[in-house]
Amino acid sequence: MYRQALPQVYGFLLSRCGSVVVAEDLTADTFMAAVDALERKTAPPLTVGWLIGVARHKLVDHWRRTEREQRSLAVATTAGAEVDDPWPTVLDVDAVHAVLARLSGPHRAALILRYFDGLSVAEVADYVGRSVHATETLLARARGALRRLYREEYGDDG
Secondary structure, three states: OHHHHHHHHHHHHHHHHOOHHHHHHHHHHHHHHHHHHHOOOOOOOOOHHHHHHHHHHHHHHHHHHHHHHHHHHOOOOOOOOOOOOOOOOOOOHHHHHHHHHHOOHHHHHHHHHHHHOOOOHHHHHHHHOOOHHHHHHHHHHHHHHHHHHHHHHHOOOO
């Protein structure tokens, strides 16, 4: 199972975090969680899908941890979201990953869960531990922050 699932779990994590080191660490954490789960009497069926779900939780936990560390170093303020701002739908993937890495943990997590993983707002809310209304606000602010940073770095056209 490890040989079959490793490329999928690692690829899932790498495509979302953009860091080889972080993806490797989270992949290892994912498989360690699988070993721990198998030692329990009520172990879930070990499938690639289940491992991807564990990996998603590990990634969200990583972003939360990173955000707490960043907050302890400096206080960051976020301006309100821009409403009905037209934005190109085709963006440079590497540029988007670079900009995502600069966002706060909650913003990065919300955007990736919503737009990379295709989760509904309610599902994102469950993952990040917020209400649906708070998650909608978080997503609006995250989109605004992503736009601002992208435009600062790459201009309007990318």
